[in-house]
Amino acid sequence: MNTLEAITGRRSIRKFKPEKVDRETIEKIVAAAAYAPSWKNTQVTRYHVFDDQTIKDTIANNYTLGFAYNVGTISHAPQVVAITAVKGRSGVEKDGSYTTNKGDAWLMFDAGAATQTFCLAAYEYGVGSVIMGIFDAEKVAQLLRIPENEVVVALVPIGYPDESPDAPRRKSVADLLSFVNDQRG
Numbered sequence: 001m002n003t004l005e006a007i008t009g010r011r012s013i014r015k016f017k018p019e020k021v022d023r024e025t026i027e028k029i030v031a032a033a034a035y036a037p038s039w040k041n042t043q044v045t046r047y048h049v050f051d052d053q054t055i056k057d058t059i060a061n062n063y064t065l066g067f068a069y070n071v072g073t074i075s076h077a078p079q080v081v082a083i084t085a086v087k088g089r090s091g092v093e094k095d096g097s098y099t100t101n102k103g104d105a106w107l108m109f110d111a112g113a114a115t116q117t118f119c120l121a122a123y124e125y126g127v128g129s130v131i132m133g134i135f136d137a138e139k140v141a142q143l144l145r146i147p148e149n150e151v152v153v154a155l156v157p158i159g160y161p162d163e164s165p166d167a168p169r170r171k172s173v174a175d176l177l178s179f180v181n182d183q184r185g
Ligand SMILES: Cc1cc2nc3c(=O)[nH]c(=O)nc-3n(C[C@H](O)[C@H](O)[C@H](O)COP(=O)(O)O)c2cc1C
Pocket: 010, 011, 012, 013, 014, 069, 070, 073, 130, 131, 132, 133, 134, 135, 167, 168
């Protein structure tokens, strides 16, 4: 699979076969995700994998902020990855001040780049995934006993796909792209 095939062929998968992804495969996926770019190579993103049915059901039924669509996906996924990021490093100077006026938003940027890299690597190994943002991150952090110095950014259910959805419509290049004219006047 080449890079463009991976980028365009990856889909959000919300229905999975029951079999779990083995640890070795998950390790390979994270080893690839480790190559994602990050603020000053701080590599703040962490991956906490869980498969306990009670934990999955607790999150699905109580912490999905009323977004019913996420309930079944989390409950039925064989495993879920809580993507977290270590606080206070990305976008932050050694003295604790922010490098730019975006403050610590670069943490989210780094976690996003790493999460997409994770999902693309998973796709290469035949593992489906979906990035989820609609859940109560603080409740999930408490339930999973995530270290205090990390913030939960996204949940990513993973497993072998039991669906092959079409790509949702994309905006045209004309909508997305502009070349800034360097002839001012
Ligand atoms: C930041 C972010 C949050 C998302 N949150 C959810 C979510 O809570 N539930 C869900 O089913 N999909 C979620 N998605 C997946 C998007 O719906 C999906 O990427 C989009 O519809 C395009 O489909 P594709 O990934 O198959 O190309 C999220 C994606 C991103 C990047």
